[in-house]
Amino acid sequence: MRALPVALIGLVLLSGASLLVGATNLWNTPLDTGMVLAISRVPRTLAALLAGAGLALAGVVVQQSVQNRLVDPGLIGTPEAAMLGLLAITLIAPGAALMVKMSVASLTALAGTAVFFMLARLVPRRDPMLLPLVGLIYGGILGAVVLWLAWATDLVQFISIWRTGEFSGVLRGRYELLWIIAGLALILFVLADRITLLGLGEDYARALGLNYLQTVLLGLGCVAVTFSVVVVTVGAMPFVGLVVPNIVSRWRGDNLRQNLPWVALLGAVFVLGADLLGRVVRWPYEIPAATVFAVFGAALFLWLLNSRKARHHG
Amino acid sequence: MIEITNLSLSRDGVKILHDVSLRLPQGRLAAIIGPNGAGKSTLLHCMAGLLVPDHGQVYVNGQDIHALREQSRALILSLLTQSQGAVPRLSVRDLVAFGRWPHHRGRPGPADHAVIAEAMTRFDLDALAQRSVDSLSGGQRQRAFVAMAYAQSTPWMFLDEPLAALDPKYVRDIMDRLHNMTGPDSGQRSIALVLHDLSVAARYADFCIAMKDGRIVAAGPWREIVTSELLSDLYDTPLRLAELDGAPVVVGL
Amino acid sequence: MAERRLIALALALLGLCALFLLWNLRVPMGFILGLRAEKLAALVMVGAATGAATVIFQTIATNRLLTPGIVGFDALFIFTQTMLVLTLGGAGYAALADTAKFVVESALLMGAAMALFGILFRKGADDIIRMILTGVILGVLLRGLAGFAQRLLDPSEFAVVQQASIASFNAVNPDLLGIAAVVLACGLGVALWLAPRLDVAALGRVQARVLGLNHDRLVFVALGSVAALVAVSTALVGPITFLGLLAASFAHALLRDHRHIVLIPAAALMGAAILVAGQALFERLLGLQSALAVIVEFAGGLLFLALVLRRRAR
Numbered sequence: 059m060r061a062l063p064v065a066l067i068g069l070v071l072l073s074g075a076s077l078l079v080g081a082t083n084l085w086n087t088p089l090d091t092g093m094v095l096a097i098s099r100v101p102r103t104l105a106a107l108l109a110g111a112g113l114a115l116a117g118v119v120v121q122q123s124v125q126n127r128l129v130d131p132g133l134i135g136t137p138e139a140a141m142l143g144l145l146a147i148t149l150i151a152p153g154a155a156l157m158v159k160m161s162v163a164s165l166t167a168l169a170g171t172a173v174f175f176m177l178a179r180l181v182p183r184r185d186p187m188l189l190p191l192v193g194l195i196y197g198g199i200l201g202a203v204v205l206w207l208a209w210a211t212d213l214v215q216f217i218s219i220w221r222t223g224e225f226s227g228v229l230r231g232r233y234e235l236l237w238i239i240a241g242l243a244l245i246l247f248v249l250a251d252r253i254t255l256l257g258l259g260e261d262y263a264r265a266l267g268l269n270y271l272q273t274v275l276l277g278l279g280c281v282a283v284t285f286s287v288v289v290v291t292v293g294a295m296p297f298v299g300l301v302v303p304n305i306v307s308r309w310r311g312d313n314l315r316q317n318l319p320w321v322a323l324l325g326a327v328f329v330l331g332a333d334l335l336g337r338v339v340r341w342p343y344e345i346p347a348a349t350v351f352a353v354f355g356a357a358l359f360l361w362l363l364n365s366r367k368a369r370h371h372g
Numbered sequence: 373m374i375e376i377t378n379l380s381l382s383r384d385g386v387k388i389l390h391d392v393s394l395r396l397p398q399g400r401l402a403a404i405i406g407p408n409g410a411g412k413s414t415l416l417h418c419m420a421g422l423l424v425p426d427h428g429q430v431y432v433n434g435q436d437i438h439a440l441r442e443q444s445r446a447l448i449l450s451l452l453t454q455s456q457g458a459v460p461r462l463s464v465r466d467l468v469a470f471g472r473w474p475h476h477r478g479r480p481g482p483a484d485h486a487v488i489a490e491a492m493t494r495f496d497l498d499a500l501a502q503r504s505v506d507s508l509s510g511g512q513r514q515r516a517f518v519a520m521a522y523a524q525s526t527p528w529m530f531l532d533e534p535l536a537a538l539d540p541k542y543v544r545d546i547m548d549r550l551h552n553m554t555g556p557d558s559g560q561r562s563i564a565l566v567l568h569d570l571s572v573a574a575r576y577a578d579f580c581i582a583m584k585d586g587r588i589v590a591a592g593p594w595r596e597i598v599t600s601e602l603l604s605d606l607y608d609t610p611l612r613l614a615e616l617d618g619a620p621v622v623v624g625l
Numbered sequence: 626m627a628e629r630r631l632i633a634l635a636l637a638l639l640g641l642c643a644l645f646l647l648w649n650l651r652v653p654m655g656f657i658l659g660l661r662a663e664k665l666a667a668l669v670m671v672g673a674a675t676g677a678a679t680v681i682f683q684t685i686a687t688n689r690l691l692t693p694g695i696v697g698f699d700a701l702f703i704f705t706q707t708m709l710v711l712t713l714g715g716a717g718y719a720a721l722a723d724t725a726k727f728v729v730e731s732a733l734l735m736g737a738a739m740a741l742f743g744i745l746f747r748k749g750a751d752d753i754i755r756m757i758l759t760g761v762i763l764g765v766l767l768r769g770l771a772g773f774a775q776r777l778l779d780p781s782e783f784a785v786v787q788q789a790s791i792a793s794f795n796a797v798n799p800d801l802l803g804i805a806a807v808v809l810a811c812g813l814g815v816a817l818w819l820a821p822r823l824d825v826a827a828l829g830r831v832q833a834r835v836l837g838l839n840h841d842r843l844v845f846v847a848l849g850s851v852a853a854l855v856a857v858s859t860a861l862v863g864p865i866t867f868l869g870l871l872a873a874s875f876a877h878a879l880l881r882d883h884r885h886i887v888l889i890p891a892a893a894l895m896g897a898a899i900l901v902a903g904q905a906l907f908e909r910l911l912g913l914q915s916a917l918a919v920i921v922e923f924a925g926g927l928l929f930l931a932l933v934l935r936r937r938a939r
Contacts, residue, residue, distance in 0.1 A: 177930070177934075180934050181933070181934070190758060191758050192930065192933055194761055195926050195929050195933075196926075199922075199923055199926035202920075202922040202926065203923065205919055206916060206919040206920070209916070209919065210916075296765075340776060349772045349776065352769030352772070353766065353769040353770055356762050356766035357766060360762055360763065360766065363755060363762070364759075422831060442834060442838060442839045442840075445837060446836055446837025447837070450835060451831075451835045453831050453832065453835070459828065460877075461881055462883050466883060470825065470828065470836060471836075473837065473838075474836055474837035478821030478824075479821075524836070
């Protein structure tokens with residue numbers, strides 16, 4: 059398989075480009091070049107890679123547990139639920155430590171995702187398009203609650219940082235939470251076989267001796283933590299969790315354990331690429347990575363929808 | 373009289389009708405039979421002008437059906453499709469009344485109301501008039517839709533599998549009514565329908581169009597052309613045309 | 626029967642309007658009355674346009690879950706607006722008279738909507754949920770593209786467009802009221818003229834064609850009037866996704882009649898009544914200025930989920 063070296067070279071090249079490109083010209087700057095790299099560029103590159111990997115992995119987990127390839131954790135209310143938690147704790151205890159805020163956000167994100175999971179069991183399976191639609195609307199409702207709360211408390215500016223993911227604000231000391239994702243990725247890798255079983259459906263998985271509820275909660279817990287970390291540090295970024303797992307499974311088939319590293323790698327590359335593109339297109343201004351990704355992600359989603367049709371008829 | 377010449381049609385690159393030609397006389401009840409995927413429904417939709425063929429023409433009573441305006445076409449032929457969409461809460465009478473649409477285009481007159489009333493009575497729907505179509509049983513529902521097609525008062529009526537999933541009682545009910553329509557007292561309508569139950573076809577049809585793989589294998593008066601051999605070849609399984617108490621039946625061997 | 630309910634609804638709306646105008650009226654009466662009348666006119670027009678557009682749209686799509694907003698009509702409006710600013714430049718755009726702007730934008734929307742949704746309806750007639758999802762994602766894509774394009778604008782141009790993409794009943798442009806009223810009247814007129822044909826179209830594309838309806842032409846004209854109506858409401862207050870769903874569902878439930886000659890006015894009255902009553906409640910009674918749009922989205926989203934889950938029973 060030659061794909062691995064190619065992908066790794068791509069990752070290295072992108073990361074290199076990411077270190078070099080930005081509003082400040084590294085070779086002609088009043089600032090110390092090493093300082094710019096250490097304080098801004100390296101953290102920013104790492105943040106994009108970690109967020110991308112985490113969001114893509116979360117996509118796999120959610121798609122397996124609701125048995126639907128068209129679902130994206132970013133479009134089923136998980137980020138909105140995390141924002142709700144953040145907003146609540148900001149209102150109740152404005153001075154709370156970041157870890158406390160994060161934990162609250164993770165809990166509400168888990169609750170929000172769990173509600174979607176229950177909804178998913180009510181939606182008829184024979185119609186795979188219906189569930190992503192329900193997710194979008196559910197996310198929209200939670201989003202409306204968040205927006206209203208923010209309005210009522212004059213925090214609209216505050217939440218707008220969480221609503222659109224971008225990396226321009228990432229500096230040393232403000233992204234390290236994202237390393238939690240690396241830990242979660244390890245957990246998911248250990249759980250890979252059980253998560254594969256989730257994709258067979260509850261009855262089947264139970265018949266094969268899986269503790270279904272425990273596995274679902276563990277998987278969704280990882281998703282919730284990933285999202286609250288990403289929302290707190292860089293902001294919500296939809297479509298990553300949808301597009302990347304689908305591309306990987308089309309390309310390499312459905313072996314989850316073998317696919318997980320690819321999903322993580324490709325997610326990282328895609329998000330870093332989107333961030334880089336957003337930096338270059340209108341230099342020295344920046345376009346948020348989430349905006350760039352929404353355009354590409356939505357276009358890819360449309361392609362997925364319709365190529366599935368071609369496959370059905372084919 | 374329907375004349376079809378060299379009709380070909382493909383969809384998504386797959387050829388569904390191959391060079392089909394056919395002459396269908398007036399005043400008959402013609403059954404289109406053949407295995408799944410033979411192109412029966414497609415042919416019927418083409419005859420009704422709803423699908424445009426790649427090649428060939430369909431002439432109904434001397435008029436090129438694909439050159440007619442939609443409204444003029446709706447005065448010559450009606451089609452009952454397999455899946456009928458019903459508006460939620462639409463009453464049976466309102467459904468049947470839609471059959472008169474091509475005649476009045478939104479402004480029904482006394483003549484239209486008379487035809488609707490006659491259709492309701494003929495199909496035994498008076499007691500159900502105010503019920504909503506959603507709430508009917510399968511047999512009642514099908515009867516209401518046939519009544520709508522009847523109220524359209526067209527010389528030609530096409531039905532695509534009108535008997536799917538109906539109990540024997542309703543099969544008989546619908547087929548008796550359809551058969552009566554080809555009689556002189558109902559203006560001698562001409563009917564073509566896709567049928568899967570061969571015994572029903574043998575009993576009611578007086579014309580047969582046998583299709584396989586997008587081609588017409590045989591077409592002609594039922595009694596003259598339909599034999600056990602034809603049916604066995606058509607469906608690739610041994611079938612026998614027999615008689616039971618004077619009525620024709622088709623049984624698998 | 627249906628006619629009597631329609632009249633009752635109209636009377637209720639009149640009562641609400643009077644209440645809205647006269648509630649707690651203080652000196653200077655003439656001035657306050659003028660301000661309130663302007664706002665009332667905007668509320669009524671937006672509600673009527675959205676309600677009528679949704680009923681027509683649902684009939685064309687033979688689906689009671691859809692609204693023009695859900696499948697991205699207002700995203701399309703914002704997109705065309707952004708493109709207009711992008712091509713004309715901020716100064717050129719600002720130099721256009723309000724009326725000219727509105728007419729050009731509406732015409733662009735009508736053209737784009739017919740091209741986009743005309744194809745979608747013809748292709749997707751057999752698979753409604755796929756069609757909805759395609760529309761929703763198309764909306765996300767258009768919003769993303771608009772966001773992307775907005776970032777390419779100068780900050781001053783950006784502000785021009787940004788204002789249009791958030792729904793607000795407090796920032797109505799009074800100069801637009803006149804032209805909006807004309808377009809609304811035309812849109813409603815066309816809709817009522819189409820009413821008998823829409824009755825037939827509700828039976829589905831094939832059945833309607835069997836009955837001699839030129840379905841393609843009807844879709845074309847109907848989408849044109851939907852686009853005009855959506856342009857009215859989006860230009861006046863911005864996108865409200867679910868208002869139409871509320872108005873159309875309530876109108877169907879209230880009338881229990883399939884005739885569009887009564888359904889379209891009923892949905893228009895219902896849409897207006899929801900907005901007037903909501904605004905009176907939130908602004909006058911609860912003192913919440915900006916809550917209405919969010920509350921409408923919230924309630925509409927819940928109704929959508931309820932309708933989807935109820936379909937399971939069938």
